[in-house]
Amino acid sequence: MRALLFLASLGFVAAENGLDGWLRYAPLPCSGHCHSSLPSSIAVLNATETSPVYVAGTELQNGLKGVYGKHVKVSHTKCKSSSLVVGTLDQYREHCGPVHGVPELEEDGFWLNTKGKNVQIIGQNEKGALYGTFEYLSMLAQGNFTKVSYASNPAANIRWVNQWDNMDGSIERGFGGPSIFFEKNRTVEDLTRVREYARLLASVRINAVVINNVNANPIILTPENLDGVAQIADVFRPYGIQVGLSLNFASPQTFGGLSTFDPLDASVIEWWSKITAQIYERVPDMAGYLVKADSEGQPGPQTYNRTLADAANLFAKEVKPYGGIVMYRAFVYNQLDENVWTDDRAKAAVDFFKKLDGEFDDNVVIQIKYGPIDFQVREPASPLFANLPKTSMAIELQVTQEYLGQQSHLVYVAPLWKEIFDTDLRVDHKPSLVRDIMTGKRFNRKLGGSAAVVNVGTNTTWLGSHLSMSNLYAYGRLAWNPADDAEEVLKDWIRLTFGLDRKVVDTITRMSMESWPAYEQYSGNLGIQTLTDILYTHYGPNPASQDNNGWGQWTRADHTSIGMDRTVSNGTGYSGQYPEEVAAMYENIETTPDNLLLWFHHVNYTHRLKSGKTVIQHFYDAHYTGAETAQTFLTQWESLHGKIDTERFNHVRRFLDYQGGHSIVWRDAINDFYYNLSGIPDEAKRVGHHPWRIEAEDMKLQGYKAYDVTPFEMASGTVAVVTTSNTTAGIASTRIGFASGKYDLAVNYYDVYGGKAEWKVYLNDREVGQWVGNGEDTLSHTPSTLLDGHSASRVTFRNVKIHKGDTLKIVGKPDGNEPAPLDYVSLLPAGIVD
């Protein structure tokens, strides 16, 4: 037993690069009844290698071997003499005889019945059998030998993933490296990663993947590329996953050479018919089309004064004979004018789509982002869900953390999704949970479900960071059952990804569950949106970028007041797009929850919240609290040292260390910005007061010069320093006036894209630390070429012994575009975060 445990723990800490995600089948000790509870032979009821049931057999074999070291023989007919049987209901009846005790299964559903080593995994179809297999393996990989007997059916038939991959191999808002599908305007030859992706997606019951960007390039439609798409579809098919394609609405003209792309023009219709036939000839089970039109510069039917329904139905008719569907995105909006008090992008989707309810063909599904703007850290549920009772709908989510730290910040997003799913929109004064609307249950629609933007890339971590994979896992689980609990789902993921150690599970659970609230606190709260730079990378802070442009993500912040008045009585009228009870709640400031206050109301900074705090003081406090929580992620993670393999431990460590520093960048930028705007000081006297800081511009500079950073709040004291030449090192030095003792020595600098500057820190000529500006290679977010909120970073050297009067010196060697910029140094006594 000891030896086994020892071996198991060895296996557990072996270096891992993340490629297997949660399907590692890492060894577990097999003690007690374990062996007698494992099947001794497997009957797989389909011998065709490309069938999901066959794949299920292979997974079972690998899983049993990997987790418990048990070699199990697989046969394809010997049903009666095998202890585990996997197949569909029909296959079971044919090979094994009558089935007993299995309730009615819905499409893709399965029955899992384990009595010790005797196991039945029976799917309504082959996919279901594969899903049941992954469920059983997930139990085993979590050391769970409970005898179970239950059926599981999906809440929705649309459980899709949208990749935003471009034909040139780049990925829009992709943070995990280049595409696994495309390079140089062609589909890739080596589809190994595609197969591995298929395996991960199937294990969480995803049933379709759209492989190209919604901002679609028509060259996906060349015969060569369609051949490539067919090869990709062949790889996904054994995993029960269909491929779908994003279309560019203008293709008949820009790619097909027609003079028009009018959706009602006969030549255009014929053109799409031909293309569709060519696709289905190669991919007979193609899932369907995804369409982004009349949105953010994308062409659409409005060019010809046609309705969005005309456009959606055009494609619907084409794919219908083949069994395909059209996912038509509700993300349609125009540029607006902030000087017009009633202009409001949040209203756009209802304005465009409500009047078309009932006009869409049966195989059209409107794909609606969870909130009315764009994947912000908090939004109310999109009112469109309440306005299309005669139309099929699906919710659009983002596993990709575009506005949520781009995978360089730990943000477990499932709790955000859950808040939306569980929102009751009270259509016709009846219970109308978003999750029941999107799945089709509330309005009796056959089609419904979800699609998530999941921009995995060739990075072995898939998304750019190991911890982000909890979001992909949770997405699949919640797509199957949106009523599941976000924390329970998370725990399964942790056990499968990092093992069963109690402390590991508890710690990662705590960090993850704290992560979205913390991110909201230090980025943008009270419903004001993420406050990121919406004009550039969507990553770091830049609150001013929200306003004074046509994008409509406004905060309407001025010297005295802030927030969007979306009331019917005095504002944009958006709140009136909700059914009566919900509209009344949001219309009234008293009944609007604080966390959405500024989404719905324009108030003075001195307005008192239900908590008793003023809006501005809430901002200050929340930004401090959020950043403090983010500091604990690193220490929590470090407490797991030795319990996680070195490769993943160090990788995550680097990210969390960085996040702690960047959360302070966020905190200070937002607080300084609103302090400057409102002139109202922080009651706790923290904002603008940093007693432990030494500004770089106040140090003695040689080969460094002061640099005014814009916007001003992206530098402590508004000024940073940069080297005077791009070849010679700069030196910034100062005498330390603080009392002797141990300090954490933090240096805030800018990690600019386009160079790998090197910095060294000395105390009296003794080197205490060094680092390189290589975040563009080691982190996952979009890098910036400027000194701004995206490039602002912090490095911390802990427990440094300092004597009063020591000389602190930083030598920065510029490289390329990176002039070794420095903002400030903090010497932090134990317990101080600043």
Ligand code: GCU
């Ligand atoms: C966001 C995102 C874009 C994307 C768009 C969409 O605006 O920043 O990159 O194209 O959403 O969902 O279509």
